[in-house]
Amino acid sequence: MRTVRQVLESKNPEVQAVGPDAPVIEALRLMAEHGIGSVLVLDGENRLVGIVSERDYARKVVLTGRTSQQTRVRDIMVDTVTTIGPDDTVAHCMQLMTDGRFRHLPVLEDGRIVGIVSIGDLVKAVIEDQQVELDQLQRYIAS
Numbered sequence: 077m078r079t080v081r082q083v084l085e086s087k088n089p090e091v092q093a094v095g096p097d098a099p100v101i102e103a104l105r106l107m108a109e110h111g112i113g114s115v116l117v118l119d120g121e122n123r124l125v126g127i128v129s130e131r132d133y134a135r136k137v138v139l140t141g142r143t144s145q146q147t148r149v150r151d152i153m154v155d156t157v158t159t160i161g162p163d164d165t166v167a168h169c170m171q172l173m174t175d176g177r178f179r180h181l182p183v184l185e186d187g188r189i190v191g192i193v194s195i196g197d198l199v200k201a202v203i204e205d206q207q208v209e210l211d212q213l214q215r216y217i218a219s
Contacts, residue, residue: 113129115128169198
């Protein structure tokens with residue numbers, strides 16, 4: 077099974093983030109510009125203090141009648157963020173996401189952010205691994 081480090085090697089290493097006092101519209105713009113579903117929330121010292129996703133926006137802004145220009149990220153972010161390390165396995169990450177019902181996991185190494193993985197990244201890795209295994213089995217059977 078692949079590790080998170082291997083998954084990150086095949087991704088753009090850039091991580092999108094906003095500050096907790098930024099307006100929600102700023103987080104939404106980042107998500108739209110980069111085609112992503114969440115952004116990390118970092119304090120002034122680049123420490124992870126939360127994560128905000130499209131789901132948070134829909135549930136905590138749209139459905140409550142707030143505006144994305146006047147609502148601050150801190151008001152809708154999830155502040156108890158589950159994180160992983162680069163040596164965690166894809167299977168472990170999928171289990172965390174399933175149990176926690178979320179789709180993004182920040183990756184920390186020595187206390188600093190080195191990436192983020194989404195459920196899509198993990199599913200892609202599983203499919204690729206299964207295809208390699210299938211190819212190997214087919215070659216074995218054919219030989």
